[in-house]
Amino acid sequence: MAFEKIDQILEKYQYKHEEIIGIMQDAQIVENYLPETTLRHISNKMEIPLTRLFDIATFYKSFSLKPRGRHIIKVCLGTACHLSGGMQNMEQIKRTLRIREGGTTEDMMFSLETVNCLGTCALAPVAMVGEDYYGVVTPGKVEKILSKYTRKSRNAEGE
Numbered sequence: 001m002a003f004e005k006i007d008q009i010l011e012k013y014q015y016k017h018e019e020i021i022g023i024m025q026d027a028q029i030v031e032n033y034l035p036e037t038t039l040r041h042i043s044n045k046m047e048i049p050l051t052r053l054f055d056i057a058t059f060y061k062s063f064s065l066k067p068r069g070r071h072i073i074k075v076c077l078g079t080a081c082h083l084s085g086g087m088q089n090m091e092q093i094k095r096t097l098r099i100r101e102g103g104t105t106e107d108m109m110f111s112l113e114t115v116n117c118l119g120t121c122a123l124a125p126v127a128m129v130g131e132d133y134y135g136v137v138t139p140g141k142v143e144k145i146l147s148k149y150t151r152k153s154r155n156a157e158g159e
């Protein structure tokens, strides 16, 4: 367990209780989710009740208490995206990756989430993979977009 990294994060924020959201956001980056062991560690070190940290982690959609894939896919289903085909894109992603909403592929490569508005409605329907934005997505483009990440991962593994 990477508590060393968590301790560095706590140091960076000087254990300030008012920075707890930032601390948890940074801690989540370490393993792409917030394991209970990490929350316990933060709770002990900062003397914040564990239940409080669980409350925060479950209140904000950006936190995950379950392991997530290497690439997080966010499909926008806000009004503009919903009206312009967001749902069809979502279905195409589910079919292509054999994944369900809120789920993760067996190989831990992708997780699939929905969001309400990514703030780029003019480009609807919008989706994100990790930090990359994709606008005017159609079901026909889904496979091509996803293949970039499967290729990247294969290259990173030296295949």
Ligand code: FES
Pocket (backbone or CB within 6 Å): 076, 077, 078, 079, 080, 081, 082, 116, 117, 118, 119, 120, 121, 122, 124, 125, 126
């Ligand atoms: S509704 Fe999708 S970006 Fe705003």
